[in-house]
Amino acid sequence: MKQQKTAFITGATGGIGKAAALGLASKHYRVIIHGRNEEKTAAVCKEIKKITGNENIDYFIGDLFLMRDIKKVAETFINKHDRLDILINNAGGIMSKDRKETAEGIEATISVNLLAPFLLTNLLLDLLKRSEDGRIINVSSNSHKLNAKPRLSDIELKHNYNPLVAYGNAKLFLIWISQYLSEQLSSQGLYNVTVNTLHPGAVVTNFGVNSNLGGLLNFFGKLVRPFFKTPEQGAETIIHLAVSDEVKSVNGKYFENKKIKLPSEKYYSKQNEQIIWNYCRTRTENLINKNV
Numbered sequence: 001m002k003q004q005k006t007a008f009i010t011g012a013t014g015g016i017g018k019a020a021a022l023g024l025a026s027k028h029y030r031v032i033i034h035g036r037n038e039e040k041t042a043a044v045c046k047e048i049k050k051i052t053g054n055e056n057i058d059y060f061i062g063d064l065f066l067m068r069d070i071k072k073v074a075e076t077f078i079n080k081h082d083r084l085d086i087l088i089n090n091a092g093g094i095m096s097k098d099r100k101e102t103a104e105g106i107e108a109t110i111s112v113n114l115l116a117p118f119l120l121t122n123l124l125l126d127l128l129k130r131s132e133d134g135r136i137i138n139v140s141s142n143s144h145k146l147n148a149k150p151r152l153s154d155i156e157l158k159h160n161y162n163p164l165v166a167y168g169n170a171k172l173f174l175i176w177i178s179q180y181l182s183e184q185l186s187s188q189g190l191y192n193v194t195v196n197t198l199h200p201g202a203v204v205t206n207f208g209v210n211s212n213l214g215g216l217l218n219f220f221g222k223l224v225r226p227f228f229k230t231p232e233q234g235a236e237t238i239i240h241l242a243v244s245d246e247v248k249s250v251n252g253k254y255f256e257n258k259k260i261k262l263p264s265e266k267y268y269s270k271q272n273e274q275i276i277w278n279y280c281r282t283r284t285e286n287l288i289n290k291n292v
């Protein structure tokens, strides 16, 4: 008999992450959801079991703004599971109009949208390598095409902060580090683990609801919401990347509506990709060593 596959989804307490968790649970995967609030996450876990009849649902708690919490989540996960088949780095979002730093001193947008998936993926990589078909799925956004304006000398936007640019940059960098990792895996002959990114579409969730981006953007946001996808529609590309045989060996690609699309190449170069990978590595290593 085939072993039941395990999927781990961050930010699954609502929106696209919860819809993806429900989708995978109804396909009989073992689904581990992540949230930052114990009560809310436990309630979602119970709800998924009730709706799908799948009892193989569990949860982990951690604040993805904090590298020390991510390390704890990964350690607990490794203690409990000896293999991981699907890692979905979904948690993320846009921040408010004023620049904020996390308790660890990282600009908040880059912390949750880039450094959190970077660190969690690297800490769980050995478990993914044990899967015969390991899939890392990073939820990016087409905001990387619309809003990114990276300045690699000021990655955390200490100067001229703008929430849309911060978000667009973080999602662009997430694509770059995913491409970088996919090449690393192939160059090491590890063809059983793939890493891909996607844009879920414009989806009605809590995304941006509490961000307070400023008058005009708040107004525009409310105006266009009725035309957005449902969370279930928003989760379709994630579920496709998680389960479909069609994408089993597809590695290092960016998807929209279940199809491979070219990400923006405007700011791309091998050298820039390497700079961002190095930034993620040193920033997370320094914080983790400090927190030991």
Ligand SMILES: NC(=O)c1ccc[n+]([C@@H]2O[C@H](COP(=O)([O-])OP(=O)(O)OC[C@H]3O[C@@H](n4cnc5c(N)ncnc54)[C@H](OP(=O)(O)O)[C@@H]3O)[C@@H](O)[C@H]2O)c1
Pocket: 010, 011, 012, 013, 014, 015, 016, 017, 035, 036, 037, 062, 063, 064, 065, 090, 091, 092, 093, 094, 112, 139, 140, 141, 142, 199, 200, 201, 202, 203, 204, 205, 206, 207, 208
């Ligand atoms: N909605 C869209 O139109 C859209 C478009 C493009 C890309 N995306 C991307 O899709 C992903 C899912 O977003 P969504 O639309 O479903 O938004 P959402 O409804 O706001 O859900 C975001 C999830 O991430 C969690 N999260 C946020 N910050 C966290 C932190 N510091 N630590 C732990 N968990 C945290 C939230 O937890 P809480 O429940 O505790 O807040 C929630 O479960 C995000 O990466 C977003 O950037 C969304």
